[in-house]
Amino acid sequence: MASTQAHTSSPSLVKNFTEITKIRLSVSVVFSSIAGYLLGAETIDFMVLLLLCVGGYCMVGASNVYNQVMEKDLDKLMDRTKDRPIPAGRMGVTSAMITAVVLTVIGIGTLYTINPQTAMFGAISIFMYVFLYTPLKTKTPLSVFVGAFPGAIPFMLGWVAATNDFGIEPGTLFMIQFFWQFPHFWAIGWFLFKDYQKGGFAMLPNGRRDKGTAVQVILYSIWTVLASLVPAFGVTGRLYLTPFSAVLIGGIGIWLVYYAVRLYKLKTDKAAKQLMLVSVSYITLLQIIYVADKFIR
Known part of the structure; x- marks a missing residue:
């Protein structure tokens, strides 16, 4: 009987851990850092790369756990979140907080072994996400602006981990991912608008699914693409993009802006969901093109 309980509880512990740390989001953040x-x-140091993956996952995972502890009552109200471990009763608040604290200590400690600057940016990311972004989500649409700061850190965090230096190059990587956050999260805010309303979250810039919001989505999509092309002009130090790769970035940029314009024209949940998927593909392809460009040229 005891062995059966142990056998069944082990997978549920893993499931709870992957859900409360939002494994898909955390892995995508680690991908950005890599x-x-x-x-x-x-020169690639695989030990540093491993430490960055572990520290990065713990950093994002901790932020997600703190977030779910703070929003446990609101999560019960929304369809997309009511089955999370805490509102569903599969994990207690105390267990979640212990998990979050352990992940924070491991995450910051692991990043510190790479270099102190990397740990500092990791700590700033957790602080901004938990103590600024999370409380503001129910107060003001500016929460997306505040949340864009910790959301933009992972891409530049990898550069800082590699160089122990913060300059124009990681600043540019930060800028790209910072602008990208807006069309991405506003698209999510659009198609989950009614569900967010149940939890009292204010995610869209003017609080409505209208032309005003859609225009801002287009503008930030354009700024994302322009920021992505800056390295092609040789003004960002060691971060450089060849003309061929710049054309590729421009191509996927047109793709992103097209779907932003499409949302403006259609103003449907389906168009918003398509824009969200395209935005995820955009940032992933951009990072692949940037890395490939460096190693192929």
């Missing part, structure tokens, strides 16, 4: 590291590194 891309930043590969761009910054002159």
Whole structure:
């Protein structure tokens, strides 16, 4: 009987851990950090890369757990979040907080072994996400602006991990991912608008699914693409993009802006969901093109 309980509880513990740390989001953030590291590194140190992956996952995972502890009552109200471990009763608040604290200590400690600057940016990311972005989500649409700061850190974090230096190069990587956050999260805010309303979250810039919001989505999509092309002009130090790769970035940029314009024209949940998927593809392809450009040229 005891062995059966142990057998059944082990998978549920793993499931709870992957859900409360939002494994898909955390892995995508780690992917961004790896891309930043590969761009910054002159020689690849696989131990540093491993530490960055572990520290990065713990950093994002901790932020997500703190977030879910703070929003546990609101998560019960929304369809997309009511089955999370805490509102569903599969994990207690105390267990979640212990998990978050352990992940924070491991995450910051692991990043510190790479270099102090990397740990500092990791700590800033957790602080801004938990103590600024999370409380503001129910107060003002400016929460997306505040949340864009910790959301933009991972790409530049990899460069800082590789170089122990913050300059124009990681600043540019930060800028790209910072602008990208807006069309991405506003698209999510659009198609989940009614569900967010149940939890009292204010995610769209003017609080409505209208032309005003859609225009801002287009503008930030354009700024994302322009920021992505800056390295092609040779003004960002060691971060450089060849003309061929700049054309590729421009191509996927047109793709992103097209779907932003499409949302403006149609104003439907389906168009918003398509824009969200395209935005995820855009940032992933951008990072792949940037890294490939460095190693192929």
